[in-house]
Amino acid sequence: MQDLSNKVILTVAPTGAWPTKKDTPYIPIQPEEIAKDVYDCWKAGASIAHIHVRDDENRASMEFNKFKATLEAIRATDCDIVLNTTTSGGLGIDDEIRMKPFTQLKPDIASYDCGSMNWANSTVFENSPKFLEKLGMRMQEVGVKPEIEIFDAGMVYNALYYLKKGVLKAPLHFQFVLGVPGGMAATVENLVFLKSLIPEGSTWGALGIGKGHLPIMYAALAMGGHLRVGMEDNIFMSRGILAKSNVEFIERTKCIVEAMGKQIATPKEAREILNIKSDLNHEK
Numbered sequence: 131m132q133d134l135s136n137k138v139i140l141t142v143a144p145t146g147a148w149p150t151k152k153d154t155p156y157i158p159i160q161p162e163e164i165a166k167d168v169y170d171c172w173k174a175g176a177s178i179a180h181i182h183v184r185d186d187e188n189r190a191s192m193e194f195n196k197f198k199a200t201l202e203a204i205r206a207t208d209c210d211i212v213l214n215t216t217t218s219g220g221l222g223i224d225d226e227i228r229m230k231p232f233t234q235l236k237p238d239i240a241s242y243d244c245g246s247m248n249w250a251n252s253t254v255f256e257n258s259p260k261f262l263e264k265l266g267m268r269m270q271e272v273g274v275k276p277e278i279e280i281f282d283a284g285m286v287y288n289a290l291y292y293l294k295k296g297v298l299k300a301p302l303h304f305q306f307v308l309g310v311p312g313g314m315a316a317t318v319e320n321l322v323f324l325k326s327l328i329p330e331g332s333t334w335g336a337l338g339i340g341k342g343h344l345p346i347m348y349a350a351l352a353m354g355g356h357l358r359v360g361m362e363d364n365i366f367m368s369r370g371i372l373a374k375s376n377v378e379f380i381e382r383t384k385c386i387v388e389a390m391g392k393q394i395a396t397p398k399e400a401r402e403i404l405n406i407k408s409d410l411n412h413e414k
């Protein structure tokens with residue numbers, strides 16, 4: 131078997147729920163734009179695409195038809211990127227609407243936000259126990275891998291609880307999201323602490339929001355983690371300089387990873403590392 135220990139999975143999160151064309155004119159928002167951006171990022175070496183969509187007014191959304199159009203446009207090409215759809219594309223959305231895109235479209239991965247949190251002074255990011263139980267069981271039924279997103283340490287303990295209950299199955303895959311308002315700050319100390327809590331045999335990645343982006347990337351790389359870049363998390367290449375496309379982030383990260391003596395995982399290698407058996411997404 132091929133040695134994958136030196137491979138780093140690189141996720142691109144091109145859109146997210148919040149940045150607008152006013153923040154950066156370079157962000158892809160509608161399905162055709164997102165699909166093209168994902169394709170270009172895949173060509174540049176990205177392993178996974180983490181997809182959010184917006185409604186016709188470009189607002190955060192879980193509109194099924196937007197997911198469908200985006201995934202269909204990506205799948206219509208020769209691109210075999212690992213597909214990861216969000217279940218948290220907006221606030222206060224009905225459980226079934228949050229689960230419909232992965233249930234119907236069967237990406238490889240969908241996000242599993244493992245607890246609720248106050249989004250600083252604005253609102254509650256709600257992931258109730260009832261929802262998380264349903265979400266975990268539904269993901270098992272349809273064969274979609276949960277990406278357990280962790281914004282705060284208690285969310286890791288929630289994941290351990292769901293693992294014990296059978297709502298989540300090992301090996302778990304964690305994504306540490308550091309630096310959101312109301313969550314844990316994007317510091318190396320926090321990342322080291324969070325990583326110490328997860329079960330042996332788990333896989334994990336990390337990202338820092340905004341200015342935490344590069345420090346967390348370097349730390350995660352040094353600690354053997356996987357990476358995520360893209361305008362969902364950060365729109366600047368350097369202070370005051372907007373990225374002109376998500377491809378710029380992929381290209382820079384590739385250089386950093388290779389300077390560490392590692393390589394970015396291909397989509398096929400990423401599926402192997404994450405134990406994704408589904409061949410629904412392109413065995414090309």
Ligand code: ZN
Nearest residue numbers: 146182216362
């Ligand atoms: Zn997301």
